[in-house]
Amino acid sequence: MNIENLPLTQAIASNWWMLLLRGLFAIAFGLCAWFLPGVSLAVLIIMFGAFSLADGVVGIWMAFSGRQQNDHWWVLLLWAISSLLVGLCALFAPGVTAVVLLWLIAAWSIIVGVLQIAAAIRLRQELQGEWRLVLSGALGVLFGVALFAWPGAGILTLLWLIGAFAVLIGVLLVILAFKVRSFKVSA
Incomplete structure (x- = not known):
């Protein structure tokens, strides 16, 4: 079976740069979280x-x-809408407490992780290397569960964990983007 000619692979390959953009956004966000630890909660x-x-x-x-x-x-x-809704909530309600922010991030991470795993299961018939998306989803779920389990860890620790999560997810998405970029898109 030639996976490069399957419909979903072609759709992703034609928009490989969107995966790259998502990965670069995640890496930039993660690096900011690491190197600017003195930022306020807002x-x-x-x-x-x-x-x-x-x-x-x-x-x-x-x-x-x-x-x-x-x-x-x-x-x-669904994956995108959950990210969009959480982003809008965070931007339009900046006065939330650190604990509420932690719960919001934890829930978002679990939801997106589960949806990434579901997408990878669907993609396994069309794309080699879908394990990257499974790994990304599993890490998201584990990250969310860890935040719910240890809410008193502190905002600085949360900041470092968010940074590590974002950089790792970003790197995986960049690798995936360049992998699907190599597929020829048929006209």
Whole structure:
């Protein structure tokens, strides 16, 4: 079976740069979280909100651009909408407490992780290396569970964990983007 000619692979390959953009946004967000630890909670909320909003907008673009070729485009759409809603909540309610922010991030991480795993299961028939998306999803779920389990760890620790999570997810998405870029898109 030549996976490069399957519809979902073609849809992703034609928008490989969107995966790259998502990965670069995640890496930039993670590096800011690491190297600017003295930022206030309000700035952290705005950074997270902007990251989630960008992730949601890019995800919606990917979902709708691939809907003609893929019956399961709605999984990508749910993933994107959850990111978009969390981003909007963070940006329009910046006065939330650190604990509420922690719960918001934890829930978002679990939801997106589960949806990434679901997308990878669907992609396993069409794309080699889907394990990267499974790994990304599993790390998201574990990250969310860890935040719910240890809410008193402190905002600085949360900031470092968010940074590590974002950089790792970003690197995996960049690798995946260059992998699917190599597929030829048929006209």
